[in-house]
Amino acid sequence: MTSAGGVIALALFAMALLSILRDPSTGLVTKLAWAFVAFILPIVGPILWFAVGKRYLYGPSGGNR
Template sequence: MARLLVGVVALAAAFYVYALVDCLLFPRFRVRGLPKVAWVFVVILFPVVGGVLWFLVGRGRKRSARGPVYRTIGPDDDPEFLGGLRSDPVTEQQLRDLEQQLAEVEDDPDSKRTDNGRTER
């Protein structure tokens, strides 16, 4: 009988320490029911019952609605980024106008080349 009692006391002490450490290290925004400091006092004052209450009531789920959820996505998966892109940044008409302007500059006999490759009028 004494061995059983020693085993139960050792198990209760291990559970008490585990519950207390878990309560102290648990993120504040995921705690439910009471403020985190109050849960620490509940676990300390009522060792086994406080630990059971902590795990059943106070310990929040992995994804709490109150806490921030961070997810990194690449630009090719971001709808806002993709919506800002245009499929064809230069239209055919703009391209023809630019080619025509370039041809006019190259055909202009009054233009002189400078050392840096620009044309001067």
């Protein structure tokens, strides 16, 4: 059986990987680098992607919609 921490790490990695691959503003090399970081650092890598790497449509404050 797997531990709860392993399941959470796998789910976080899967969500980050899908987000990385679907991000239209990121180039191929950058996507590969972020996927590598997310894989090597299972908890910290995906958190870094969502906090630093992902570009949000309206900016960090929400911007004008």
